[in-house]
Amino acid sequence: MEPKNPAILTPRDSEILKDVILTYILTAEPVSSRSVAKHGKLGLSAASIRNVMADLEEWGFLAQPHTSAGRVPTRAAYHLFIETMMETRAVSLKERRYIEENLKSGPSDADQLVEVTSHLLSELSNQVGIVLTPTWGDTVLKAVDFVPLSGNRVLCVVVSTTGFVENKVIETEETVPREELVRISNYLTESFAGQTLRQIRERLLRRMAEERAQMDRWLATTLELARRGLDVDQGPDVVVEGTTSLLTQPELSDLHRVRRMFETFHDKARLVSLLNQCLLGGGVRVIIGEDSDLTSELGFSLVAKTYGVGDRTLGTLGIFGPSRMEYQKIIPLVNFLGETLSRALAESFSGPETR
Amino acid sequence: MEPKNPAILTPRDSEILKDVILTYILTAEPVSSRSVAKHGKLGLSAASIRNVMADLEEWGFLAQPHTSAGRVPTRAAYHLFIETMMETRAVSLKERRYIEENLKSGPSDADQLVEVTSHLLSELSNQVGIVLTPTWGDTVLKAVDFVPLSGNRVLCVVVSTTGFVENKVIETEETVPREELVRISNYLTESFAGQTLRQIRERLLRRMAEERAQMDRWLATTLELARRGLDVDQGPDVVVEGTTSLLTQPELSDLHRVRRMFETFHDKARLVSLLNQCLLGGGVRVIIGEDSDLTSELGFSLVAKTYGVGDRTLGTLGIFGPSRMEYQKIIPLVNFLGETLSRALAESFSGPETR
DNA sequence: CTTAGCACTCTCAACCCGAGAGTGCTAATG
């Protein structure tokens, strides 16, 4: 469709494009040649700017909603902006303090940590914050514990090395006394700590098949409890925060798009697959507009980054919002929060082992 | 403003009012005299209906958006409708099956039960489902359990008799070995099970003050752990589900009201206080429009009921939506789900004691 | 190469207008 881009933009072209993008981000309205001429540093008249802008449109960096409207940056323009001409604005000291305060003191377990992070993402960007929790099968077991409830019910508590906790009530064939449960907890924790739930599951099944005949009663109930309690095959959870803050954005001024947006955020499966596109690479990934079917409908963008402990990637976190967003601030913010969350998870939960 | 209502409506007035309400609930548009005449059983002409409707308006049961529009029921009309002329439509067998299936098989602990209930409320009514979880201080302790994490961290698991589980990570002064934690868990569960968290907290504080001097080391750490672990002073949680389903309702056709609605649902504190108005009485409570500041802004209604185990009220559940809702179906639905949730909580978790 | 000038295009809000819907009133009717 669009003619081939030139190998490189002249400094002037670049400057003008940048100006258009910056003011569009600010105002959400098509940018006219006149406003660029007035506001811009280079003392050119509107007419000259117009020529350049016509070129930029031809290259595919600008578009007009209709004849005689200003120009609007395209997806390509945003990408170029981010890669070559953006001056990132580091997260301010005040914000860093605020983040660390909230992340250090408030949450006690990892799930709360994730929730607070999502909230911070949203609050500090005025967009939607998204955090993907680790896939449960990949988490490394720290401890299992069984608590007797009434009747034949047992509460199984599974803790990962990174501090995520999962509760599950299971029903046993017969009542298992408290002391027995303590022994079982100890045994299972000792034998399986340090392995992923997926590995554990496989080993359990293999072992149950192998030893079926010669297993004593105690081992049988133990393994059965483990199988039931550790079998949490749910995929990753998506924590979405701040959808309402988008309602004030001008791009959501019509009801139909509002509905679409909420439908989008409710379809967790698609969100997960979108977020998973960002799994590779350590830096911040930016997905803009038609890069993905999800973002294209709404003309939205996603700025995302993985988080994890050591070299192990646990999940993804990011900010979702109209393509017209302050990448200069958003990208450092996502970066910082990714690092901070990773650090918090590492510091809090993988200290010296207890035994 | 409005002239005093007549002591009683004639059967004909009543019939007409009912017809207006029913068709308004269905169509969401002002009801004309003509449509009542056509659709209604009593073979009257539009002109006669008009006279009656003018009366009903004078008495405050109907209102017109403007001259030469049809009539719309007022809050008073809905109340009258619910109290005297509504024929409730019992929850269908299919729906009952669906509810019981979802509530029996899916969720394992009480928190999940609440979540599923909220979802069912929303799904079956196409409105917003709300469930208020029990105030944590009022819940009765079933068991406490401590799981050692890394370093000086201990995961405290608190289980209520009704199956609600709370996790909390606390930091201890010095490392407490695993066997010790087991002893402490046992001791605390035995001494405090059956009391509310509030009671326990008071006793703990008193005991710590009394015995400060003569306490041995073990008891000191035990009580300290208990104080920290059982001190969850958070208020009730509000689980809101299905806000998006309201977006298709015609009363939310303008953006401003959509924003208002989402703000409303995000202000958990106000929601709690509204729901708490329904705490008294065992039946289903209906709050319509200007009955409360919360519902008035939007012209919304709330149908709510308490749930609990035995004679102990635990929380509230309800359906929130435009005043124009199918009370004939909604009220039985809330009633049924309240009873089913109560039953599920009772059956699952307060069976025979384990020790 | 730059820019002033101008014609041209497109949107947007305001306005008007007529159709349609519904009412209130009155007079006729059983």
Added chain:
DNA sequence: CATTAGCACTCTCGGGTTGAGAGTGCTAAG
């Protein structure tokens, strides 16, 4: 006397029109 047919009146809503404003593209002059 309740009921109803008839009719004038009111209000909303959608469509069409118009004029102002904004912005562009082009051309010709500096």
